[in-house]
Amino acid sequence: MSTIKSMLHEARVFPPLPEFVEQANLASMEAYQALCAEAKKDYPGFWSKLAQKHILWHKPFTSVLNDSDPPFYKWFEDGELNISYNCLDRHLTSQPDKLAIIFEADDGKVSRCTYRELYQRVCQFANGLKALNIRKGDRIIIYLPMRIEAIIAMQACARIGVIHSVVFAGFSAKSLHERIVDAGAVAVITADEQTRGGKHYPLKATVDEALSMNGTDSVKSVIVYQHTGMDTPWQAGRDIGWHELTQNKQTDCEPEWINAEHPLFTLYTSGSTGKPKGVQHSSAGYLLGVMVSMQWVFDYKPTDIFWCTADVGWITGHSYVTYGPLAMGATQVVFEGVPTYPDAGRFWKIIQDHKVTTFYTAPTAIRSLIKLGVDLPGQYDLSSLRLLGSVGEPINPEAWMWYYNVVGQSRCPIVDTWWQTETGCHMIAPVPGAVPLKPGSCTFPLPGISAAVIDEAGHEVEQGKGGFLVIKQPFPSQIRTLWRDPERFKKTYFPQDIGEGHFYLAGDSAHRDNDGYFWIMGRIDDVLNVSGHRLGTMEIESALVANPLVAEAAVVGKPHEIKGEVIVAFIVLKEKCPHGEQASKIANSLREWVVHEIGPIAKPEEIRFGDNLPKTRSGKIMRRLLRTLARGEEITQDTSTLENPAILDQLKQPIL
Numbered sequence: 200m201s202t203i204k205s206m207l208h209e210a211r212v213f214p215p216l217p218e219f220v221e222q223a224n225l226a227s228m229e230a231y232q233a234l235c236a237e238a239k240k241d242y243p244g245f246w247s248k249l250a251q252k253h254i255l256w257h258k259p260f261t262s263v264l265n266d267s268d269p270p271f272y273k274w275f276e277d278g279e280l281n282i283s284y285n286c287l288d289r290h291l292t293s294q295p296d297k298l299a300i301i302f303e304a305d306d307g308k309v310s311r312c313t314y315r316e317l318y319q320r321v322c323q324f325a326n327g328l329k330a331l332n333i334r335k336g337d338r339i340i341i342y343l344p345m346r347i348e349a350i351i352a353m354q355a356c357a358r359i360g361v362i363h364s365v366v367f368a369g370f371s372a373k374s375l376h377e378r379i380v381d382a383g384a385v386a387v388i389t390a391d392e393q394t395r396g397g398k399h400y401p402l403k404a405t406v407d408e409a410l411s412m413n414g415t416d417s418v419k420s421v422i423v424y425q426h427t428g429m430d431t432p433w434q435a436g437r438d439i440g441w442h443e444l445t446q447n448k449q450t451d452c453e454p455e456w457i458n459a460e461h462p463l464f465t466l467y468t469s470g471s472t473g474k475p476k477g478v479q480h481s482s483a484g485y486l487l488g489v490m491v492s493m494q495w496v497f498d499y500k501p502t503d504i505f506w507c508t509a510d511v512g513w514i515t516g517h518s519y520v521t522y523g524p525l526a527m528g529a530t531q532v533v534f535e536g537v538p539t540y541p542d543a544g545r546f547w548k549i550i551q552d553h554k555v556t557t558f559y560t561a562p563t564a565i566r567s568l569i570k571l572g573v574d575l576p577g578q579y580d581l582s583s584l585r586l587l588g589s590v591g592e593p594i595n596p597e598a599w600m601w602y603y604n605v606v607g608q609s610r611c612p613i614v615d616t617w618w619q620t621e622t623g624c625h626m627i628a629p630v631p632g633a634v635p636l637k638p639g640s641c642t643f644p645l646p647g648i649s650a651a652v653i654d655e656a657g658h659e660v661e662q663g664k665g666g667f668l669v670i671k672q673p674f675p676s677q678i679r680t681l682w683r684d685p686e687r688f689k690k691t692y693f694p695q696d697i698g699e700g701h702f703y704l705a706g707d708s709a710h711r712d713n714d715g716y717f718w719i720m721g722r723i724d725d726v727l728n729v730s731g732h733r734l735g736t737m738e739i740e741s742a743l744v745a746n747p748l749v750a751e752a753a754v755v756g757k758p759h760e761i762k763g764e765v766i767v768a769f770i771v772l773k774e775k776c777p778h779g780e781q782a783s784k785i786a787n788s789l790r791e792w793v794v795h796e797i798g799p800i801a802k803p804e805e806i807r808f809g810d811n812l813p814k815t816r817s818g819k820i821m822r823r824l825l826r827t828l829a830r831g832e833e834i835t836q837d838t839s840t841l842e843n844p845a846i847l848d849q850l851k852q853p854i855l
């Protein structure tokens with residue numbers, strides 16, 4: 200492969216501020232580098248020490264890494280533990296009355312739950328599952344709103360060794376059906392309805408529809424949490440209320456001691472680049488990853504009020520809502536609603552009301568909140584914040600600057616965390632007390648994570664040139680396989696034609712700058728090829744977003760006889776979507792803007808405006824659909840994870 204060309208230069212640097220460094224878990228570049236060096240010197244020894252320090256083992260492990268059958272790696276394989284024990288029981292003597300969860304409902308109602316209460320509710324629910332004859336190794340589908348009950352359901356599964364597969368509650372009956380069948384689930388846990396942004400959405404009815412389709416005979420029980428209390432059809436013998444299931448159950452439940460490699464869960468990827476993949480995670484290695492990243496990246500302190508806005512339907516919600524914060528004994532905010540209801544100040548109000556110290560969200564939320572109210576955060580007291588985080592997509596430098604200055608008041612480091620469903624926890628992210636930040640860069644790999652940028656032959660590319668982002672050594676929290684599809688697992692992540700199948704291939708392109716910082720350039724699938732130059736999407740999009748008129752941008756390639764490909768840009772303006780003359784005028788000015796910011800090679804041939812971009816339900820831009828639109832073709836691909844299908848019609852129309 201010819202390498203990918205990097206064009207955008209971002210020169211701003213933000214060294215850690217002294218007030219932050221003073222209290223940081225890792226408080227200098229030397230401390231960070233010492234850990235990296237330790238990992239390099241004795242790789243298994245490094246992870247073994249961490250696993251002993253952070254995890255409570257029922258039976259200690261003697262084997263650290265078994266790499267005899269690559270890429271099917273095993274970590275701590277003869278150890279035994281229980282994940283729920285590690286998240287709940289461990290806090291019962293030291294801090295039973297500490298708040299585990301501050302829950303804010305869609306309608307603003309707040310409820311609180313201590314570690315003891317959470318433990319009791321999880322145990323009762325786990326006992327309820329056992330009463331239904333559900334056992335270790337069984338699979339359960341969780342299709343619940345973003346409420347405490349979702350966390351209880353996941354933790355209860357972990358407590359008895361049941362493998363959960365959470366399906367985001369916005370998914371259709373068809374997608375839900377596919378996941379039920381794929382899992383061979385014995386039960387589905389759902390609610391009557393969910394409420395988001397003041398609207399009601401049926402869940403139980405969707406489950407009924409999914410279960411009316413073929414291949415769902417494995418499902419013996421449907422557990423229904425009565426959330427709004429609406430009337431739902433009931434199938435006697437199969438359906439059981441949450442309350443019924445848990446009443447009179449013991450508030451203790453002996454944890455099932457499981458092997459370190461026992462699957463904790465399976466979860467589907469977002470489907471940005473194709474049909475979602477069913478990622479299977481382990482127990483111990485996964486837990487270790489989320490715990491060390493809480494410590495290193497979120498600089499976790501017992502006094503924190505932690506808030507990750509992700510739904511538990513995504514990996515971010517698994518790692519940094521259900522497992523990471525609880526394992527650390529944190530107090531966290533869980534929010535049922537949406538950032539724009541009742542108005543676009545909702546996030547900022549929650550931070551103010553609950554005195555949030557650590558706030559973790561996605562670039563898509565940041566960009567849409569900029570669009571809806573650049574100065575809104577200023578109307579709230581955000582002085583409790585000490586750390587901000589970003590995940591899900593590259594954060595454009597201008598969005599980063601706004602987040603830093605307006606939300607963080609130039610006081611809070613931003614951890615731009617690069618990772619994936621498959622990696623389980625952060626991989627490349629700043630250790631905030633040590634690493635100077637650059638807007639738009641996820642900076643450096645965490646200690647023990649051997650990230651690199653390579654060409655097809657497996658050699659590291661020169662600085663400044665883009666290539667494949669890989670992780671060279673197996674790491675504890677990595678994907679174990681694709682559920683029931685080991686062949687696709689091998690082909691997707693360890694393909695023979697790149698570096699001879701030795702490295703974990705992330706599917707993203709990246710480059711490193713002169714200081715060694717990592718910059719994610721986009722998806723390999725989305726790389727453009729203009730007049731022989733291979734260009735990533737991120738830099739051109741960031742240049743567009745840096746224009747004061749632009750809220751969001753996505754670029755794709757369209758075949759061209761002479762140039763190979765030309766660039767088509769899809770743009771959402773901060774103001775209303777323009778039409779006719781005005782649209783042409785703005786389009787021209789934006790094309791010139793890109794020439795000025797990056798160079799003539801990146802000039803979009805065509806620009807289209809819309810009120811939004813097609814996004815996955817986890818908020819990521821689906822460029823593969825835009826590529827089809829740019830070619831003027833009909834969309835025939837998997838769109839099961841598309842959040843807003845209506846937007847495709849609007850974006851079909853070229854304006855120039």
Ligand code: ATP
Binds near residue numbers: 474590591594618
């Ligand atoms: P699919 O694999 O089905 O196409 P997906 O890759 O969007 O979906 P996820 O696992 O949810 O599914 O997302 C991981 C991807 O998100 C990464 O590979 C990367 O492209 C992007 N990403 C996540 N965090 C960051 C970040 N901080 N900077 C840049 N990109 C990021």
Ligand code: MG
Binds near residue numbers: 468472619706
């Ligand atoms: Mg992916």
